[in-house]
Amino acid sequence: MLRSPPTLLLALVTSGCLSSKIEAFCDGLGPCGETVASTGGASTTDDSSSSSSSDTTGGSTTSGTTSTDEQTSSGGMTTETGADDASTTGTTTAPPSVCGDNVVEADEECDDGDLIPDNGCSDTCTADIRAFVSSTTYKAGELMSITLADALCFNHALNAGLPEPLRFKAFLSDSKTDARDRFKGRGRILLMNGVVFADSWSTLLAGNLHGPLEVTEKSETYHGPVWTGTNPDGTAVPNATHCADWSSNSPVDYAYYGYSDEITEEWLLADQLDNPVECLAPLAIYCFETS
Ligand SMILES: [Ca+2]
Ligand SMILES: [Ca+2]
Secondary structure, eight states: OOOOHHHHHHHHHHOOOOOSOOOOGGGGOSTTTOOOOOOOOSOOOSTTGGGOOTTOTTSTTOOOOOTTSOOTTOSSOOSSOSSSSSOSOSSOOOOOOOTTSSOOOTTOSOOOSSOOTTSSBOTTSOBOEEEEEOSSOBOGGGGOSHHHHHHHHHHHHHHTTOSSGGGEEEOOOBTTBOGGGGOOOOSOEEOTTSOEEESOHHHHHTTOOSSOOOBBTTSOBOOSEEEOOBOTTSOBOTTOOHHHHHTOOOTTOEEOEEETTOOSGGGTSOOOTTOSEETTSOBEEEEEEOO
């Protein structure tokens, strides 16, 4: 059966090697590390009327478009003239976003108007993510589904008085879903006591944890098993029923779990003979914020 807490603590102390074979989470995902390209296309849908002017009268950069004021492509295009008239236009290369100007721009998750890195919004304008392990346990079938497990995370966050409780979702996989695909965000991941759990999703799923995810939404400690159905890289454990995708309490069905006090890959997938464990076992769930 599942380990007893004292054994877990010993394991925590003696645990060491992290798997380096795990693929980084972000490698296969779009939103993780990329910067938005700001295509500069489209814009100004209003009258514009195709602005023809494509005839390119001898280079001249045809100021075109910006038909907001009449101006009707006077052909001449006086250099530099008054302020508001045309000028620029054309391939509007959007100005680069500035972190710290208190305006959330294209590639920024947040902008709190400062460059202080550890106050929720970093100096590169990535937002911290909160995470906790649930303070109560559930039989696998009591989760009902991943979606309803999300509701449990919401309830835990709400009852603990956490801001924006709807942002929390359950870190679970099922037969059709990889847990890692359910979460976004490039910032640090923090426990409810403010301790940094991981520097980012990508480093977390590559096996680099600062410490265990053993703090509940109430900032209490939970040492024990946690339903995950998930490999250390965030993908679903293959060929698993996940207790009928978390809807079954059958005594002959099983699901995979990790240990909340582990900092090795066992935080998601415990290396135990009884893993997967029967659906009737009462285990906690991990809840993470997503942006
Ligand atoms: Ca900004
Ligand atoms: Ca900041």
